[in-house]
Amino acid sequence: MTATKLPGSELDLASQVIELVHRLAGPAASAEATVTRANLALTRFANSFIHQNVGEAHLTVRLRLHVAGRTVASSGSFGTPDGLRALVERTLTAVRLGPLDPAWPGLTPPTPIPPGAPLDAATAYAEPDERADRVRAFVAAADGLETAGYCRTTHRSSAFANSAGHSVWGETTEAAMDGIARTDVSDGVARLAADRLADLDGSVLGTRAAGRARAATNPVELPPGRYEVVLEPAAVADLLQNLSSYGFNGKRHNEGQSFAEPGTTQFDPMVTLVDDPLDRSGPPFDVEGTRRAALTLVDAGVTGAVAHDRRSAALAGTTSTGHAAPGGAAWGPVPRNLRLTATSSPAVRQPESGDTRTGTVVDPDTAALLAGVRRGLLVSDLWYTRVLDPKSLVITGLTRNGVWLVEEGVVTRAVRDLRFTESYPRALGPGAVLGVGHTLARQPDRVDGVWWEAPALRLAGWNFTGGASG
Template sequence: MSEGTERDLAARVVELVRRVAGPAAQAEVLVTRSDLALTRFANSFIHQNVAETGTTVQLRLHVDGRTAAGGSSRVDPDGLAALVERTRAAARLAPPDPAWPGLTAPAPTPAGRPVDEATAFASPDERAARVRAFVDAVEGLEAAGYCRTSYRSGAFANSAGHSAVGRAAEAAMDGIARAGGADGVARHSADRLADLEGAVLGARAAAKARAATDPIELPPGRYEVVLEPAAVADLLQNLAWYGFNGKRYAERQSFAEPGVAQFDPAVTLVDDPLHASTLPFDLEGTARRALPLVEAGTTRAVAHDRRSGAEVGAGSTGHGMAGGSTFGPIPRNVRLLPADRAADVSVGAAAVGAGVTGAVGDPDTAALVAGVRRGLLVSDFWYTRVLDPKQLVVTGLTRNGVWLVEDGVPTRAVRDFRFTESYPRALGPGRVLGLGRSPVRQPDRSDGSWCEAPTVRLSSWNFTGGASG
């Protein structure tokens, strides 16, 4: 298939709706081709290589004051006709939809970033070469993880005459190394497979695993922390889902208060889909663009699709997505912009040399750790769950390495903690003590989603349980 074929399919479904439901029916159609490939490894060898190619057609129909949606992976004439008939039948049974926001009007759509063809159609051998480099770099430790590549090509059309096309490609690698029951992790997502360096990631994961062996247990309590990008990504994802979500904001279930300085002045957050290769339009055909969420600590905006935007008298910000009517529009490409200036990196690197070898894997983290009198260096969070959506109080566990920092030096590995913390409060005024200069893009589980963050130093983090309970 090509973009032209997908555009033709979308236009064909719009015409089928016109024939079946009449000229007054309003329809929007998204046709997406996806090529997804995954090379997975465990016990230091590749045990699975899978790939799938498919095309999906998503239709939303508003007719006689009622709205219904449907989807199909069949693109033959009979399959498209069945999709239209099925969605039309569902619309007849749907309740009235007085909040229907209408269709996206014809408007230009940005071209998006160029697609790297070598990534879009990478071979299993090319992914396996990065796995081999990762495994070689761990130097005998047990290694596991994956290397993936993806390509998406999409076309949108609606009965108002709007259309858009776009392409996107992504590569990602996520791997762990294990030493004596301790794990070290390294992750990276990029527009080009060539930018994934398996040897660099493997060496980083192995160094952290070796540094995390023989941990001590510390009592729960509030500690100053340095959070590495993998942990910061969890903060950004939960802020996006529960805070900068236009539906939750309209329902007064979000902490967000546009115009209020809710965060430390060091915090600037932007949802920036075109910073990376991605489809340049959303499910409703609205052009995607950078959306400042927080500027120098002040909350500026939340994400909207057409429905949530209409409810608060605003327009769509390009965040229409499948399931949006239930979950709301969610920023999926959040960046925490790095510091303009960082601490003296050479000082930090020198200090780390005296501590636990391998605990600090980059100059950014070294510089921030060097300023900590007593605190914790945290690699990663996992199994996080929201306890209080309004205040965004989250509980979860540390993972893949925690270290005690004393007088700027990581001195001992620490057993994992449970924490309970309000994410907005942890990033609140006066609480961010430093940001790194080099953000790392972290892959997400869903294709097209990612977070990009530097290492962050915070004045306080609430650890509520240790390894013993």
């Protein structure tokens, strides 16, 4: 894939939109324009063969207008003068018909914003054969097991401008691989997201997925109950995603629908949660043009903050934390680059080949956590999770891709999938976390640019309520 733009061309388009608003609506109109050019590429495989390679390049222009006390946002995929004018005219028509918006927070004033991380050009313009090399390595490492999954690369360049005179531009890249290996009766999975395609090793991931699949054969059924667990990073990612959406969401907090109580010890002292979009190549600003920076949500067990956009921040009497997103007026600001750590020391982020003692190909941290378990479960992954009570964040869902019984620190046999019902904050509460690994694995989301990074966790209890069938 080759570049199709000149650096900063998105900023020119955003500025043109603001000029059109001033020309058609006058200086009293408040306007924000965000222009994003995305190059997305995906190599998908199934039955151990690549069956699809797709790539798309598209431009999205988003305009938010506030006129006479009313606010409306609209978007389109065009960059011609006629297209931009049509977008502005359509949005002006809509805003005149919209409801009054007494909570309008105003525009972000001109603010210096440092550039984001340097772009990895090799990832931004990766060719299909480079993704195919990772797939080939994954399939070969599975050593005869049936495999399926994808390898993707993305490159986004975005610009923001508003009628207060604020403007900024930046670009990001991401690479991700998600693959599964299957026996006739079991499966195993391996996932990883990174800023650079070079950091994805298909052989390492394929070995891991195949090892898990072979170790998951001949599962036994266990009775429901409360078990000590070691959750691997893929399972922890589900905790982070739900904690972000429902707990650290400033809109939900303002409405009294969040468990979060800043200044209170709500988590075990071993837990620290930081939303850090700029740790890698995240964009340095949000869709309101507010600077993004690391935000510590939990510091050694103490809830410290929730995420805000300008609207939720104004209602809370504080300032935006740079978490505005399209649709935020309805859904609220959500941390989307959340990392869980036990310490601030650097951590290795690439999965390791594992501890053969357990037969499940776990990384060294997971093996160390298992060593302290007298009788419990090792859980690879959670899925189909649904919120039963948003306030206390009680969630029900299923395990998948491997569950194992642990006895006296050793994995003894595979277990059939289980249904659980658990309060995520309670599971991570004071005294509930018995161990936190140091090897972080960055888990990709369905949406590029969103990721969850965590080590394995050893928890004192997890409430399993039945088998996968009920």
